Amino acid sequence: VPQLRMHIEGFAHKAAGHINPYIEITFPEYGGERLERCEAYAAIKSYLSASASTRAKRLKASVKDTRSLVLSMDDNEEVVDEFEGVKLWWSCLIVSRNSTISLYPYSENRRFFKLTFHRSHREVITSSYIKHVLATGKAVAANNQLRKLFTNNPSSNWHYYEESKWSYGAFEHPATFDTLAMEPSKKKEIMNDLLKFQRGKEYYARIGKPWKRGYLLYGPPGTGKSTMVAAMANFLNYDVYDLELTTVKDNTELRKLLIETSAKSIIVIEDIDCSLDLTGQRKTGKQEKDNHEEKADPVKRTEKGREESKVTLSGLLNFIDGLWSACGGERIIVFTTNYVEKLDPALIRRGRMDKLIEMSYCCFESFKVLARNYLGVEVHPLFATVRQLLEETKMTPADVAENLMPKSDEEDEEACLERLIEALRKAKEEAGKKSEEEKAAAAEATAARASVDVFL
Numbered sequence: 001v002p003q004l005r006m007h008i009e010g011f012a013h014k015a016a017g018h019i020n021p022y023i024e025i026t027f028p029e030y031g032g033e034r035l036e037r038c039e040a041y042a043a044i045k046s047y048l049s050a051s052a053s054t055r056a057k058r059l060k061a062s063v064k065d066t067r068s069l070v071l072s073m074d075d076n077e078e079v080v081d082e083f084e085g086v087k088l089w090w091s092c093l094i095v096s097r098n099s100t101i102s103l104y105p106y107s108e109n110r111r112f113f114k115l116t117f118h119r120s121h122r123e124v125i126t127s128s129y130i131k132h133v134l135a136t137g138k139a140v141a142a143n144n145q146l147r148k149l150f151t152n153n154p155s156s157n158w159h160y161y162e163e164s165k166w167s168y169g170a171f172e173h174p175a176t177f178d179t180l181a182m183e184p185s186k187k188k189e190i191m192n193d194l195l196k197f198q199r200g201k202e203y204y205a206r207i208g209k210p211w212k213r214g215y216l217l218y219g220p221p222g223t224g225k226s227t228m229v230a231a232m233a234n235f236l237n238y239d240v241y242d243l244e245l246t247t248v249k250d251n252t253e254l255r256k257l258l259i260e261t262s263a264k265s266i267i268v269i270e271d272i273d274c275s276l277d278l279t280g281q282r283k284t285g286k287q288e289k290d291n292h293e294e295k296a297d298p299v300k301r302t303e304k305g306r307e308e309s310k311v312t313l314s315g316l317l318n319f320i321d322g323l324w325s326a327c328g329g330e331r332i333i334v335f336t337t338n339y340v341e342k343l344d345p346a347l348i349r350r351g352r353m354d355k356l357i358e359m360s361y362c363c364f365e366s367f368k369v370l371a372r373n374y375l376g377v378e379v380h381p382l383f384a385t386v387r388q389l390l391e392e393t394k395m396t397p398a399d400v401a402e403n404l405m406p407k408s409d410e411e412d413e414e415a416c417l418e419r420l421i422e423a424l425r426k427a428k429e430e431a432g433k434k435s436e437e438e439k440a441a442a443a444e445a446t447a448a449r450a451s452v453d454v455f456l
């Protein structure tokens, strides 16, 4: 604020006050002795791009990433804003290289924002309006910022990365809850759960628990587990940490990794059944011995063909249970698996995973979402056939989506729907054949047993 005040005093047109009842405050893009970029300018720009873009007539567009278009006021455009009943004007001005305006004698093209208001409102503007603009602007900028997708560096290579245990790139997955094919009531429930979590800071503090939530997503491949994680991240505006457990050497390293994650993030461990032997089921012989060891900590992973790793289920659960409560919260941890039945019940027990989400085969409601996304159709006479077939056979949303996608410019929605119907019929036929074969095999086995009995 003192810095801001300096700006105000430095650039207010004081002389104007005597003749002109309006006060002008100028916020240059570059300021200070070294002409560094002004924070206030950037915040005002974000504020105006969010609130003024609906009012300004001429806008400038810039595409920040593949998803978001940022609109801001064009040069020399003016917009009116209102605050606590006070009307004020913002304009974005540009001073060209050859301008003689004394503000920038040496500059190239320089931009600045000019705020104009009646001098009777000086107090409210300088004490609260500008604060409000800067705070809102910063929040908007944070929202527009590119989010990150982190992946852990194999712990065997950590010495190369100078203490950085995670590498990152831009997180640009386009999935949203809008494009996610899922039964609407289930989708709504998950969204509400996420919102409740996000707004639950005081609640978690009151009950003395770390501000985190665990989800287990399970279902066959292609039912949208990864898509769901992306939709969650986009919905909450969180970064994503994709934790590959097979390259983590032991629990200590797992701990180091988890402690380095930042708040407002989703930590994902995909295919948990594949990444580690976490089943905890009783095994035979040597396996059983190893399994006993697994209960103790640390343990050795024993499955054939895998590198030996000492990350354990108990190590993981300890973190989930709140080891990191000391380092601030707002973290979501998501496990995904294709085989929920393989997992140790300890992982699924209430409190450890807060919510189990089943991702299932495509139902008619899910199909409608995909048809809208891929073909832009809400209703079609062929929908009835699709509905009937989806009730009779199982197909993953990934396969339905694949069939719906137009393969060329000539293909219209009807052709795509017919291809899907054809694929569904084929799937139904194959499922029928398979079950016939299974029945025949079972009957054969019964007959063989019967003949052995007769023989004996």
Ligand SMILES: Nc1ncnc2c1ncn2[C@@H]1O[C@H](COP(=O)(O)OP(=O)(O)OP(=O)(O)O)[C@@H](O)[C@H]1O
Binding pocket: 179, 180, 181, 182, 219, 220, 221, 222, 223, 224, 225, 226, 227, 228, 338, 359, 396, 397, 398, 399, 401
């Ligand atoms: N429920 C869904 N809604 C929208 N698209 C989906 C859905 N399920 C699958 N898809 C489409 O299928 C592709 C594969 O799905 P995704 O990777 O999310 O499935 P998965 O369940 O994570 O599979 P896997 O277990 O093999 O990792 C996605 O890129 C997406 O285009």
